[in-house]
Amino acid sequence: MASRDEERFRIKPGAPRRPDGSQSGKRAQRFVSQVLKQVSKAGAKTSGARGARPASTFGRGRVAAGMKGQGLKTDARRVTIKSRFVVLKKAGANSVSTHLRYIERDGVTRDGERGQAYGAETDTADLKAFEERGKGDRHQFRFIVSVEDAGELENLRGYTREFMQRMTTDLETRLDWVAVDHWDTDNPHTHIVLRGRAGDGRGKGQDLVIAPDYMAYGMRLRASELATEWLGPRTELDIRQGLLREVEQERLTSLDRTLLRQATGDIVDLTQQPKDGQRQTVLRARLQRLEAMELVGRIDANHWRLSPNMQQTLTTMGERGDILRTMHKALRGQQRELVLETAPAIPVFGRIAAKGLADELNDRSYLVVDGIDGRAHYVRLPVGADLAALPVGGIVEVKPAGRERAVDRNIAGIAREGLYRSVDHLAQLRQEGAPDPQTAVDAHVRRLEALRRSGVVERMADGVWRVPPDFLSRSHAHDTQRTAGGTIELRSHLSIEQQVRAQGATWLDHQMVGDARELSPRGFGVQVRDALQSRIDFLVEQGLAERSGSRVVLVRNLLSTLRDRELAAAGKVIQHQTGLVHRPLRDGVRANGIYRRSVQLASGRFAMLDDGMGFSLVPWKPVVEQRLGQQVSAIVRGSSVTWDIGRRQLGR
Template sequence: MHQIEQDLGTRLEWVAVDHFNTGHPHTHIVLRGIDDRDQNLVIAREYISRGITMRAAELVNLDLGPRTTREIIAAGQREIAQERFTAIDRRLMRSLDENGLASPWHAHPTEQSLRAGRLGTLARMGLAAEEAKGRYRLDPALEDTLRAMGRRGDIIATMDERLRARPDIVPHDYVIHDPARAAPLVGRVLVRGQTGEHHDRRYLILEATDGHTHYVDLGSAAQLDHGRDNAMVRVSATPVQLRDADRIIAEVAAANQGTYSIDRHLKYDPSATQRFAEAHVRRLEAIRRGSDAVEWSPDGSWKIAPDHLDRVLAWERDRAAKRPVEVDILSDRPLEQMVRHNGVTWLDEQCVAAKPERLQGSFGARVREALNQRRQWLIEQGLAWGEDGAARYKPNMLASLRQRELRQVAGQLSQDLGLDYAEHRGGRIEGTYRKAVQVGTGKYALIEKSREFTLVPWRPVLERQIGRQVSGIERAGTISWRFGRGRSGPEIG
């Protein structure tokens, strides 16, 4: 860094950290963007892309000595057969002739040998075709193809490294999950990791019920809750599609000179409710947070472009590129703990599912064994019975298990809080919202009133109401909430 200060002619404020959390140990350096004259620190693009690397190489040479000719040649020869984009490929692409053809010819014999060898490799890979003696036409997608192959190789190496302690999992079973082509996956989380730190991309390695071990790119998923190790999860592609709300917004705006608002919506469609229109505003707010496809005005209205639907679809595609999959936690409990758990488990849902997961491979066999043990436990609990060699389940089995777990959690909370538990049986809810409580894979809101409390299904709208008075009424299984002590507060459906 002292050398960089000399090159830039200013003192620098910086911090550095060594990272060993990926397969490639590395160092991050963060510079303060102000020079020693309190002006913006400006660094030439060329210095960032090449100059810093050259300075680092000079310092390494001082410690270790310069690379010998033999080492340089050996490094180049290793690139000849690599299934990734190499420095030789870059030089070939820069030296195309007027007809767009690549040639191995070079004034330096070593470089000519490297180019000839690499062109032969590319031809065998189907990425170059010899059109004349010593003249090759490179595939237009050569760089993208080789970079994709390189990423695949890196992923396989990562899986080998992270699964080293699992000799029962062999590379033959590795699959790199492609959400655009593959069906949803169900499996157990073996590994969680991070790659491409500059973009904060994360991944999971799943042992799936299809008998394979899958590498799943989560994308920029810092906010995704993808479960603990050994959790059971479902992975599905992030949908890229327009919603009915998008079409309605475009329709209302088209009838109002490109402007949307709740008032305009209600006037355009007298049958719409306030709550229905507010849901459309929330959709617009979500789009605005992630793009410039819509524009909010201080009067509360929204400017909607004539090509609104195209813009929304582009935003959806961009969102899916950043987060290509959705991860649903089926159970935070390991498979072995589900067998005798006194609450609803993924195994129970599989028992009564019309189309249960296909179980293949060694993990599928373990799931089958766990299912058999769970069925036996359900029979012991009086929630199922055996008939003609098969298990039959009570119609209210899942509801009974859910209530068991809820009462168990409520009993522990009652001891901790010194309050009685009042089971919610529908109708009105009033009290102070204290916190969210995890019950199995579901969340419940703890509502305290006087000397008792109740637990009701949690919703995101409660997040900012901790310690505040809330009231709600349940209609058709959904609770509409009001916030504040008065009865005229805003209603959130």
């Protein structure tokens, strides 16, 4: 019987499920990618090798990626290359300048001096000019090249230039790049920033697209080839000593990667390569060490079962060891309890003992905070944090991510029938006898405006917002997403030693007038106690405090008095420099003008508003920096300021 077309059917397999059987959540890894990953673990070679996966036909350098490395032997010098492809539009307006400023930072040379960028033909590259040339680029490449024996290279700069010249040949175009050598770690390395635009040659002026295989293998093999030419091949003794050093390490090593590649399922068979007896002996020693760490299990003398989480555990242990070394170096022998929680569960106050990048390639930074609780904390900063704005010795507060805010609870409690009205809130606060009801309402309005821009609430009219029934959970989710890892607030750019005799309202003064935090009887807490006593002595000298036995009596409005004194002194200096008249702010009076610059004082950071005839100094807020050179206005009420930028009102 003939079958009809409509009776035919085809099997359409669904997308492969994840190991746990689920399909929800993050997009599951493509099945082909999973297969290729397992093939690679089983020992697959780079593109171009017989029996390997097909070479990529996408981008420049694919031919070189297939050919390079065929002449390299096991005694070749090892080179690690970390690479990052950065889409500039997604990375943000300041991504390039921040990265370039970081790689040329202080303390990275052999002599501990500031790094100097160089290029193919100059020893003093102009990073601003490089950034300007790349403003229209779609993307940028960032590399870290680390030769295992870089300390033996007499001319690391010359090595980098020759390496980039060989890349130029492979990619068939002139490359526009800058580099900075870093000698501030155990492994000297070079940061290279490459523009994503082809130069002279094929495809001049087009986007520079590099083949994935060249990024993954070709560059590393080129660098290894060059290092072997410059330093000569490794001797058998060098190779053996290098492997023996890895046996005891509590981190992921090349020996562990070899074991993971050789494993069938999760079983390692040491009889697979009987000819390489020396390497098998080292692998056996590493397995015994991993057995003591409970990361492998012995089946018999030649067969071992790897723990499913072995790779992740060793990676985490390596990171933990790096953090401990960083903290010990930052504390310089001072005894502290070390807290390695990268995202604290409770607020942390203290001085910045050290700062840097935990991940140099991706600009992920960290602080070591010597806390007033007597402990030292390692804190990972949110992505995009500006390390330059956090001086070593300054005082910071680290706030946990996603904490419920009191202002949100107030909004939810005041809203009636899903609407928050600022007029009703103001009337309620006045009835309750609040000391400054208008400032309190302004703070709630600023919070609602921030949530409106994220779609959490809706503004119906001036002073009226629609608040959803699940407002608290949605606002909490909003904060958690924005402050993953916590938020960092600089409380003072001055060290406590500098604050003792400072003229403005310092962090120490805030500790004496209502913002006091519990100080530990050990560590940095003791140093803060001593600094507070010295600060009191200074205030007594200035007639702003007096001692009565064991008691200390401060003058009324101490903070505003200190702040006004400092602003008056700063105003005189600026008035002399600019010829403009300083106009001290009056409470509740609007200040207007063009935002010219910011001024960092002991009392905080202030924005200079120029109205053509005079200027005012107004408490600064980060969002104002986007309006540099533009007309803005602000109203100061007590210790809070409300900025008016177009239709947006921002304050603190």
